[in-house]
Amino acid sequence: MEINIEQLSFNEDGLIPAIVQDANTGIVLTLAYMNNDSLLKTIQTKETWFFSRKRQELWNKGETSGNKQEVKKISFDCDADALLVQVYPLGPACHTGEETCFHHALYENEMPSHDIVHQVIARIKDRRENPVEGAYTSYLFEKGIDKILKKIGEETTEVVIGAKNNDKEELTSEISDLTYHTLVLMELMGISIGDVKEELKKRHIKKEGQNRE
Structure with a gap:
């Protein structure tokens, strides 16, 4: 280039x-x-x-x-x-140790949704490292992989049911549940959202290249 x-x-x-x-x-x-x-x-x-x-x-x-x-x-x-x-x-951007230099809110009407997945991931990680009694996420980590996989199986089935019912609100809720439990599994297995994005990017680039052949 x-x-x-x-x-x-x-x-x-x-x-x-x-x-x-x-x-x-x-x-x-x-x-x-x-x-x-x-x-x-x-x-x-x-x-x-x-x-x-x-x-x-x-x-x-x-x-x-x-x-x-x-x-x-x-x-x-x-x-x-x-x-x-x-x-x-490769570390915090701000000299204070904060992730971003823009960590002081001057005005906020509501939490922006574009980074909610990363905020949920941060909360999941914190619940694993600093367990809170009565917290559902801490409970999942305490029970281990079998419990987490069981929940993923249940939520996957409920996603299918929501889709078959043609109920957008129900389906949205069930996809959110499945996403959350998948993120918990990813944290347990040491897989980051960045790893998933990189895999998707490789697949996309590969397919784009194949389409040009």
Whole structure:
């Protein structure tokens, strides 16, 4: 793929804002700035490099903390004056230890649904690591794989029944139950949502290639 940085519009200081997004979850991790050199280094090393306006020098995210960011895709907006850098983070993006620098809510009408799966996964993981008496998720982990598989079997059957009944509300509920129990199994077996997405991506790319033959 040919890379033409000249089509970008840097500001009077030779900088362009770069929004960094988790390629797996879609969560915005941080906003930083790049100049021509840091952008080139980012592309060459496949790690994020930025320009510090305070120190007036380049810096590599995670160079000291180890929380590097593997770059997967860089896009620019319609005015060519802002970048979207999609990455696989190898640790928290924020120096405070938070996953994202945007962890302070200024206004919230309701919880956005786009990242609910990842929030459920985080809750499942926490219930496994820090069991809570009376919590259903902790109960599942306590009982082990046989109980979890039994529930997945039951929920799968109920999904089929919901579909046969042509009841959208019932089917939606049962699919949600099946998804939750599947996520519990994934946590138990050490499979991440990223692993599943990668497998789906490989299958999609393979099929796309076959269609072109």
